[in-house]
Amino acid sequence: MPKHETPLLDQLESGPWPSFVSEIKRQSEFRHKNAEAMEKAGKPYQIPVDVCDDLLGVLEMSYNDGTTHWKHGGIVGVFGYGGGVIGRYCDQPEKFPGVAHFHTIRVNQPAGKYYTTEYLRKLCDLWDFRGSGLTNMHGSTGDIVFLGTRTEQLEEIFGTLTHEFEQDLGGSGSNLRTPACCLGESRCEWACYDTQELCYQLTMEYQDELHRPAFPYKFKFKFDGCPMGCVASIARSDMSFIGTWRDDIKIDQEAVAAYIGGELKPNAGAHEDDTPFDIQKEVIDLCPSQCMSLEDGKLVINNKECVRCMHCIRVMPRALRIGDDRGLSIFCGAKAPILDGAQMGSLLVPFIKAEPPYDEIKEIIENIWDWWMEEGKNRERLGELMKRQGLQKLLEVTGIKPVPQHVQEPRHNPYIFWKEEEVPGGWQRDINEYRKLHPR
């Protein structure tokens, strides 16, 4: 017998997609059934057994009245860190005591989110014992998210995570948030650098910046192995690292012929489309820089004009491969709309090698931080500081020379600032000198 009636939520148990309502109900049943055994094993549940019931109860209430029932904010955490835990309190604690406290813990995930069942079981055992047993796999930034526990459990959970599992928390607050990457070289032939390694190395290098907020606002890293953007770094990270190459695309002409002849499926069979493959229509005519052609049945690419958009490689993965001279591009400033509008990353570094120990990349990161930490206003994202002080300033602080690749198009307004030293005679002028030639 469920603790609360949930007629609206119950409707979400029908249909083909996995139902979060059914899953939470299952966890609720599990907790009730298992409570005695936990008690006997000397590990009684550390937060209310009916936490899941009360979560469904408060959610049903929100479905009914169309408004949230979580209070504003919440400041909880563990000693030594300024973030990692999102405090949350229900505004109906008498009705739903099981979720009076319902804090979220961010746990730093492994790069690429590869797991062993042994590791996940350990996490689940801990979370069943000291939390709600509910999770989010994963938060959009990448963390493993433990959903719902009480303040007294935070240090306990942190202690077990660090001492027994060698597992740290993720980031929250005005700091470096948990970095994330695409699967990279682990299982993709397009990865231009080891995204997981760079993600891991930078996460370790900047642990201090991740755990103790010192920034004007949040800051995110994301690592994409190629321009396909499988972790969406260009839209969801203040500093976006996107793999690329600068030599020629490698062409296997036999495989090209196999695509043309129909033996190989275009796009690795991603489209349910029986029409025969037309290389002219589906590849050559769609190339954004029009740098491809077919000569005597052979595919030719003018690599100097190629913008490495990935289209041809994506359509014919068995015939075309990324070049051998690989590295990455760095983009800066992506953010969601608040305050002054959404931004995607703007190109800062067209090409840089991505090889351990990544010193050149770290230097760019730290130069940007020095500038933004000094100049950034309270709650101003890097993208907004770039707007306020200009891309030119970003280039100066990173010591990068302006190149045409830095803009999509040149400015069309003539409000151009010059530095005083660039202008013969400087800014100090005497009006009387002027009047000698131009009487009033």
Next chain:
Amino acid sequence: MAVVEFKGKKFEVDEDGFLQRFEDWCEEWVEYVKEQEGIKEITDDHRKVIEFLQDYYKKNGIAPMVRILSKVTGFKLKQIYELFPSGPGKGACKMAGLPKPTGCV
């Protein structure tokens, strides 16, 4: 709202243990918060941080950015965490009686 009593004084606090009213701040509050924030002894360095936070709040109506706190007190962030293990927000601001930090924390 919960009311806590400590050494004869009563304080109205929220779930996170922050003072509801800045005006209620007093010496006893510092003593009371010390316990829960992992601080053994209140030193002059603690006082310096608390006093600056309060001055800044009275003048500007907000808590200072971490960078400004560091610059004015001369304490690096690392030292601030040594003084206040929960950090400048949860630790120092709470002890100084400032309102709870908000936003995407």
